[in-house]
Structures are given as structure tokens and as C-alpha cells.
Amino acid sequence: xxxxxxxxxxxxxxxxxxxxxxxNYKTNVCTQMRIGVTKQFCEGKEKILSxxxxxxxxxxxxxxxxxxxxxxxxxxxxxQGWQGxxxxxxxxxxxxxxxxxxxxxxxxxxxxLPDDEMIARTFREVDRVxxxxxxxxxxxxxxxxxxxxxxxxxFWNRExxxxxxxxxxxxxxxxxxxxxxxxxxxxxxxxxxxxxMSLRAPALCKREGQRPSA
Numbered sequence: 515x516x517x518x519x520x521x522x523x524x525x526x527x528x529x530x531x532x533x534x535x536x537x538n539y540k541t542n543v544c545t546q547m548r549i550g551v552t553k554q555f556c557e558g559k560e561k562i563l564s565x566x567x568x569x570x571x572x573x574x575x576x577x578x579x580x581x582x583x584x585x586x587x588x589x590x591x592x593x594q595g596w597q598g599x600x601x602x603x604x605x606x607x608x609x610x611x612x613x614x615x616x617x618x619x620x621x622x623x624x625x626x627l628p629d630d631e632m633i634a635r636t637f638r639e640v641d642r643v644x645x646x647x648x649x650x651x652x653x654x655x656x657x658x659x660x661x662x663x664x665x666x667x668x669f670w671n672r673e674x675x676x677x678x679x680x681x682x683x684x685x686x687x688x689x690x691x692x693x694x695x696x697x698x699x700x701x702x703x704x705x706x707x708x709x710x711m712s713l714r715a716p717a718l719c720k721r722e723g724q725r726p727s728a
Contacts, residue, residue, distance in 0.1 A: 515604040515632055517583055526584040528626070533569040533590060548650065549574040552619045555648045555719060559616035565605050565640060566623030572596055575619060581608065606635035610643040618644035624651045624678075625666045633668075634680050641683045641720070648719040651675060675718055686720075 515521075549571065556562050556575050564572040567580035569590040579599045580591065588600030603609055605623060618640045627633050640647050652669060670678065 515606050515635075517602070517604055522584050525582070525626070526586045529569050529582070529584055529587050529590070548621065551717065552621050552648055552650065555646075556617050556619065559646075561615045561617075563608075563610070563615045563618040563644060565608070565618055565620040565636075566626070567591070567600075568622075570594070571619070571621060572598055577619070579610075579615070581605070606632050606639055608639040608643050612642055613645050615644040616646065618647040620647065621650045622652070624649060624675075625668055628667055630678065633678050637679055637683045641686055646720050648717060649675075650717040679718065 552571075553575055556577075560578070562575055562577040562579070564575055564577040564580040567577070567582045567587055569587055571577070572580040572591055573594060573596050577598055579601070580588070580596075581601050581603050582588070583602065583604060585602045588602065591598075591600060601609060605620065605627075620636065620640055624633055624636065627636065637649075640649075652666070
């Protein structure tokens with residue numbers, strides 16, 4: 515997707531609003547729970563990419579690389595001491611070689627994308643550049659608060675999110691295991707290996723594994 519001046523301005527506004535709202539994000543329970551799920555998925559990995567990173571996610575993930583539509587994200591990350599590599603770009607056109615990353619995190623990004631074609635391209639690009647990945651997005655049916663954000667354009671529950679995955683990506687993920695799960699904003703932070711919980715924020719992940727021998 516071409517990063518138009520209007521789109522970059524919209525994403526800059528979103529990043530700044532989120533950071534303003536999460537001034538105490540290091541102790542914010544909701545933020546910590548979401549980060550906890552994605553951070554757990556990244557444990558033990560060396561090359562970690564944060565897609566649509568915003569102003570603080572790469573810090574929690576200890577991401578080595580980050581990409582966002584607005585350069586403001588990179589500036590804010592550097593101001594907070596993050597020392598990874600930041601690039602400005604679109605999540606559906608990632609400027610990295612195939613399978614360059616051990617894991618890619620695309621958290622709370624899909625709901626900002628304008629159409630299904632861009633969502634499909636984003637799934638394909640993340641799957642192309644990373645060996646494993648995890649996506650999370652708000653559940654519209656349970657999180658009405660998120661629908662009030664003007665930058666949130668689409669919402670899905672677990673089943674609807676799964677339907678957005680291109681067939682070839684789902685086929686690739688089946689080698690190691692394509693899992694969809696949900697986590698809640700209150701209570702104990704769940705492991706991505708646990709059974710689905712009450713619908714709050716659906717997440718989709720591809721884990722490492724070997725294709726069974728014929």
C-alpha cells in the first residue's frame with residue numbers, strides 16, 4: 515500500500531493518542547496483559563519483528579526490528595531507549611527477505627486496515643518474512659469500547675478472524691500448527707497454549723514444527 519500523506523497523518527494521530535492514553539503503560543493492566551501474550555510467544559527467539567509497532571510494543575517484546583506507517587513511532591521508541599532497527603513502511607509490503615525473522619508480532623493492527631485485500635496481503639507478507647507469527651485484534655462483539663476509536667475500521671470474532679487468513683497461508687501454517695485462541699483483559703494472563711477463553715480479544719498464531727512424514 516502506498517503510504518499517502520493522509521494515511522501517515524492518521525496513523526501518527528493514532529500512535530500519539532495511544533501513547534497519551536497509556537502514559538503509565540508500563541503498569542497499565544490491559545496493556546500488560548496484551549503484551550504478556552505476545553511477549554510469551556517471542557520468548558527464546560533471536561530475530562523479532564514488530565509489525566505496526568506503535569510507540570512502545572518493541573520495548574516489551576525486546577524486538578530487534580520494528581515497522582510502522584509513521585516515522586513518529588521510531589522517534590518515540592528511540593527516545594525511550596529502544597535500540598533496534600526501525601523502518602517506515604506498510605504492513606502489506608514488508609522490506610525484508612523471506613523467513614528473515616524467527617517470529618513476527620502483528621498486534622492490534624488488522625482493525626486499522628481499510629479492506630480485506632490489504633488484510634490478506636498483510637497475512638501473506640508476515641508469513642513470508644517470519645518462521646512463526648502471532649496476530650491479535652479486538653473482538654467487536656465483546657469490546658464495544660474499541661469500536662469508538664475512529665481509526666478502528668473492522669472487527670472480528672475468533673471464527674471471522676480465521677476466515678481472513680488466505681488459504682495458502684493457512685496451508686503453510688498447518689505444517690507447524692495454526693492456532694486461534696482468545697484472552698481476556700482481567701485475571702491471569704493466559705498462555706498461548708491454553709484452551710480458548712471467553713471472547714475478548716482473538717489471536718491467531720503459527721508455531722514452529724515439522725511436516726509429518728508421508
